[in-house]
Amino acid sequence: MENKIKLTDAVVARAALPEGKSELMVWDSEVTGFGLRLRGNTRSYIVAYRPAGQGRAADMKRVKLGTPETIKTAAEARKLAFAMLGKVAAGGDPAKDRAEEKRRQKARVGDLLDRYEEDLIRRNYVARKMVMNLLRRRLKRHIEKDIAELKGADFAAIMESLERAGMAGAAEEFRSRGRAFLAFCMTKAKVIDANPLYGFRRQRATRADRLAKREHGRALSDAELVAVWLAASPDTSFGRFVRSLILTGCRRNEGAGTTRSMVVGSNSRGPIIDFPAAFVKQGRGHTVTITPQLQSILNLCPVDSRSPDLFFPSPRTGGQMSGWNKLKAALVKESGVSFTFHDLRRTFRTGLSKLGVDTETAELALGHARENLIEIYDRGNGSGKVQKAFELWAAHVEAVVEAELLQRTTKGEGIFA
Numbered sequence: 001m002e003n004k005i006k007l008t009d010a011v012v013a014r015a016a017l018p019e020g021k022s023e024l025m026v027w028d029s030e031v032t033g034f035g036l037r038l039r040g041n042t043r044s045y046i047v048a049y050r051p052a053g054q055g056r057a058a059d060m061k062r063v064k065l066g067t068p069e070t071i072k073t074a075a076e077a078r079k080l081a082f083a084m085l086g087k088v089a090a091g092g093d094p095a096k097d098r099a100e101e102k103r104r105q106k107a108r109v110g111d112l113l114d115r116y117e118e119d120l121i122r123r124n125y126v127a128r129k130m131v132m133n134l135l136r137r138r139l140k141r142h143i144e145k146d147i148a149e150l151k152g153a154d155f156a157a158i159m160e161s162l163e164r165a166g167m168a169g170a171a172e173e174f175r176s177r178g179r180a181f182l183a184f185c186m187t188k189a190k191v192i193d194a195n196p197l198y199g200f201r202r203q204r205a206t207r208a209d210r211l212a213k214r215e216h217g218r219a220l221s222d223a224e225l226v227a228v229w230l231a232a233s234p235d236t237s238f239g240r241f242v243r244s245l246i247l248t249g250c251r252r253n254e255g256a257g258t259t260r261s262m263v264v265g266s267n268s269r270g271p272i273i274d275f276p277a278a279f280v281k282q283g284r285g286h287t288v289t290i291t292p293q294l295q296s297i298l299n300l301c302p303v304d305s306r307s308p309d310l311f312f313p314s315p316r317t318g319g320q321m322s323g324w325n326k327l328k329a330a331l332v333k334e335s336g337v338s339f340t341f342h343d344l345r346r347t348f349r350t351g352l353s354k355l356g357v358d359t360e361t362a363e364l365a366l367g368h369a370r371e372n373l374i375e376i377y378d379r380g381n382g383s384g385k386v387q388k389a390f391e392l393w394a395a396h397v398e399a400v401v402e403a404e405l406l407q408r409t410t411k412g413e414g415i416f417a
Helices: 010-016 072-090 096-105 109-122 128-138 152-164 168-187 205-218 221-233 239-246 250-257 292-299 325-335 341-354 359-366 371-379 382-408
Strands: 023-028 035-039 044-050 061-066 273-274 286-289
Touching: 010 072, 035 072, 044 072, 061 072, 061 096, 072 096, 109 128, 109 168, 128 168, 152 168, 152 292, 221 239, 221 325, 221 382, 239 250, 239 292, 239 325, 239 341, 286 325, 286 382, 341 359, 341 382, 359 382
Parallel strands: none
Antiparallel strands: 023 035, 035 044, 044 061, 273 286
């Protein structure tokens, strides 16, 4: 080490960078590895060392002790350096310990969830509220822990408890959302070296599981659709929301997040809901025709002062609707029809085919705009076909519901007025 001199308060006070240099080390002649580093306008006491037992081939490590402003005298800094080098001789690694301490300071699960939410906001992730509510709820008991303390077994325990409670879908959703969160902790937050859920796979489905899955995803019959429609009361935000899903074929979160600012005023083809690209699952904009039937539902939506832009806010929070399992369970009981929200989307798509809508137009109406369909959509004639598809479906829903009501009463009143 060059520039060796006994570091005293006077030496430290006089130390200055030579002309043309951006950094200089002044090493102490009393304690090997202790020195003063000058960099720009800053001065710091440094300890340089090689970890014990690794020999001279090991890279030299440097640890900052403090500055002349934070350590009163050079003699005190020398004592601190001597003590740190003693720990090194005993097998310690102060640089590694300090790096671990810094990691711990930003590795609390609760803080990482906050940072992850900020990251989702920056990325305009549409379903961030739902994702963050899910993660905070499932990880509540671990919120104060260091993320590095959580192992794959901890996440597996959460999923197993959900599966034992008959919530296999919730378990799979937690696995998916948890894996993405842990990927953030590894690649962006850099507080873990590996993702505990990488390589974690669901158990191979049994024949019974495959049959159940096949039966699970389905399109509702007209009779079932009518039962769900009538059970979805237009007097409630959730009821209006369900009826809108039936008419539009939107995904659950797309429907729940529909806002008044997405409505584009009347034009040659009438008003539409214009979902921005960042809002839609496939990252491509999607438009939904506001048919008279859908408009009558939107007209029933009061403005909630807590979130005035949302059409279907949660009555409890005023924010975007959540608690889907409980809400749907009540509707299933009321209607007598077992279904999923995605079944309503399947019903919409199947219904369009039954009404004679061609495959390309039906896919566009659903928002499945493949690359080879974009040209059709952009030319203009495609959008006219899509509008007609929405109108055909809405008229069909109105007809089958009114037919049911006519069987129940002799009034024959419309249901959308």
